[in-house]
């Protein structure tokens with residue numbers, strides 16, 4: 352796609368957006384949103400649901416915080432099982448669907464088909480969508496609780512785990528802080544990208560998927576030929592695949608155009624995935640591993656795996672682990688007879704190494720990573736890594752940490768900082784267990800990654816979300832959840848203009864799909880990084896610029 356057509360698309364998308372947010376949320380701004388939501392809810396309570404044969408006035412109203420898979424699956428389940436519920440989904444970004452849109456790899460379009468179900472949820476008369484509304488900033492949790500029968504927190508994991516080694520961040524500012532704020536992490540990621548430093552997988556994945564927070568990341572992929580990725584899970588394999596896959600294949604996906612342009616120029620030829628533990632502890636699944644071993648033009652240069660009889664006995668007893676390990680063993684055997692050309696793209700797994708430091712030159716640019724060898728303790732499958740004296744240096748120009756996402760605390764909500772989740776009992780939010788017994792907070796629920804931690808595929812998230820919504824349905828049946836606290840009224844609703852509503856989503860979605868069809872791609876994503884960009888695009892459109 353040419354730069355000209357990208358900007359044409361961005362202008363077209365901008366024209367469907369209702370309005371822009373002129374300034375960050377203020378007290379006045381929040382009060383306006385809360386009061387217009389109250390009016391809006393009241394008018395909806397007065398309207399019988401048009402689409403049903405037997406018209407049932409809405410009685411219970413549920414607010415969902417976070418428009419990712421967890422939020423949409425909770426909504427889907429609630430709407431399916433009761434006709435007297437309305438569901439309002441609040442999403443920080445304009446476009447919904449969370450990591451399905453901004454996490455799942457662009458070359459896995461089949462995974463994104465789950466959005467068909469989510470779009471049905473949006474099409475339901477009893478659902479409203481409030482995009483571009485960040486709960487905790489634009490509206491408080493307590494305000495939502497005062498307006499709705501219940502609130503479900505499904506806001507995912509917006510931060511990530513740090514390596515916590517010297518040199519991870521260019522400056523000293525973050526080195527002592529185990530849990531920096533999201534703004535600090537974004538800033539650190541941007542400086543790291545500029546100096547070929549340590550970038551979080553979250554940012555890198557967001558960058559190639561067109562996440563509005565990461566369009567300005569600009570990682571340099573032309574400073575050298577080796578990238579080191581810390582972590583041996585599916586996200587690490589996704590990243591290795593994106594760095595090494597033939598660009599022509601990626602060109603046919605919905606990958607962001609800025610990422611396609613940088614990957615086309617990329618000089619990265621070798622990707623090393625580093626893990627603290629051994630081959631029996633890798634966290635990726637066989638489908639992703641097989642895909643990696645079959646990547647056209649890319650060699651799997653694994654060292655020969657030498658497993659002990661105890662290790663073999665362990666994996667033979669665990670079917671998924673056995674298939675995975677057998678593929679690792681056969682790939683490593685095949686690698687011994689490979690003949691590599693100097694320009695050959697390749698990937699490898701390095702086991703029993705932990706990060707010890709990020710090495711930079713005088714200008715602050717990353718020149719390599721220092722790794723410490725580890726010994727494994729415990730039974731195979733649940734071993735822990737213990738640091739040894741021996742270290743080694745791997746020269747590289749790009750380092751990505753992919754050792755886990757992490758949820759953030761929300762104002763006015765209990766948070767278990769140690770586990771990085773909302774404290775809950777099977778999805779009911781509780782006050783922290785220390786010093787006394789946990790107390791259930793009525794009407795407050797959670798689901799998805801913020802409930803159980805950032806692990807699991809979409810199917811896991813779906814089951815978990817259905818379990819939480821079953822609790823809500825039970826509470827309604829037992830009259831433990833009050834009807835919507837907002838009285839019925841026929842007054843028309845008026846929401847602040849910055850809210851990106853259902854109509855704006857439908858228009859933006861249609862524009863993205865049409866732009867994609869024109870280029871034989873699934874879609875071309877709207878990339879408005881911030882309101883200022885959007886405002887520029889809008890004013891350009893208003894002035895009829897081409």
Ligand SMILES: Cc1cc2nc3c(=O)[nH]c(=O)nc-3n(C[C@H](O)[C@H](O)[C@H](O)COP(=O)(O)OP(=O)(O)OC[C@H]3O[C@@H](n4cnc5c(N)ncnc54)[C@H](O)[C@@H]3O)c2cc1C
Nearest residue numbers: 417419420421442443449450454486506507799800808809
């Ligand atoms: C890189 C990557 C690739 C993956 N690939 C696959 C795959 O191929 N197949 C698969 O099955 N699974 C995959 N997964 C897992 C899958 O994405 C998760 O299981 C799922 O997205 C978790 O859903 P969630 O709703 O809990 O969180 P999320 O998807 O993160 O959704 C949370 C939503 O909440 C919003 N939000 C955050 N804070 C606020 C706030 N304060 N107010 C309002 N909204 C807020 C966010 O913007 C986001 O839209 C992948 C995960 C990652 C990280």
